[in-house]
Amino acid sequence: MRQKIVAGNWKMNKTLDEALALASEVSNMVKDEVNTDVQVILAPSFISLTAVGKLIEGQKRLALAAQNCHHKTSGAYTGEVSVDMLKSIGVSFVIIGHSERRMYFNETNEQLAEKTNLLLQNNIRPIFCCGESLEQREKGIHIDFVKQQLTESLFHLDTNQLQKVVIAYEPIWAIGTGKTASTEQAQEMHEVIRKHIASKYGEAAAAEVSILYGGSCNPTNAPELFACKDVDGGLIGGASLKSRDFVSIVKSFSE
Ligand SMILES: O=C(CO)COP(=O)(O)O
Helix, strand or coil: CCCCEEEEECCCCCCHHHHHHHHHHHHHHHHHHCCCCCEEEEECCHHHHHHHHHHHCCCCCEEEEECCCCCCCCCCCCCCCCHHHHHHCCCCEEEECCHHHHHHCCCCHHHHHHHHHHHHHCCCEEEEEECCCHHHHHHCCHHHHHHHHHHHHHCCCCHHHHCCCEEEECCHHHCCCCCCCCHHHHHHHHHHHHHHHHHHHCHHHHHCCCEEEECCCCCCCHHHHHCCCCCCEEEECHHHHCHHHHHHHHCCCCC
16 A cells, blocks of 8 residues: 655745744644654754654654755765765655755756665665656646656666655746646646656556645645545645644544
């Protein structure tokens, strides 16, 4: 059975104290209110990772994620953070290939393949983001574009490695815009992604991969998005910064 996952990507928000307060609220609410087997992931900034990791240590439903890592093992890359460093503080997941990083930091599919390799070698699971722009969707090339992102960054992996990757489909036009993909649009692309994986790794392997939706997901739209056959949870931006909203989204899976 593939995992249900809700991950909060806090992006460049929250000071250390604010991050600890948010993590503590989420942790308490999850402990008291969540009865499903959903994996809840918190992705604070690098500054807060260690402290948030200590705070949630031992909480079985909660795991720690970083928002990025460098694609080389170590060396003269001023200001960067390596996979080894993340491993040393107990990070279990790393978000890679977010559209904001592709757009503002020129991340390429090739670099993401390197990041994926390094993470898996270190037993850290990548949360691999993919998704098209509005222009690509309007031109009707969105499906091929997303397939290409997957092929170029992930399809060198063996089946066992591929199944450790979490995919997050985040249409760029839905991120931070308040404009969510409809359930039809989300389900359509999630099915495309699963079938694309099946075409290389087989249906049984593809059925085990968790595919999350991201883009203006909130407590109101999450229940119907998560009810789609191929949607296994969400990668949440804005709504993950408010503990009540985030935990409401976590609770959107029917029990
Ligand atoms: O980019 C996202 C998560 O990684 C989605 O952000 P919003 O939920 O703020 O649209």
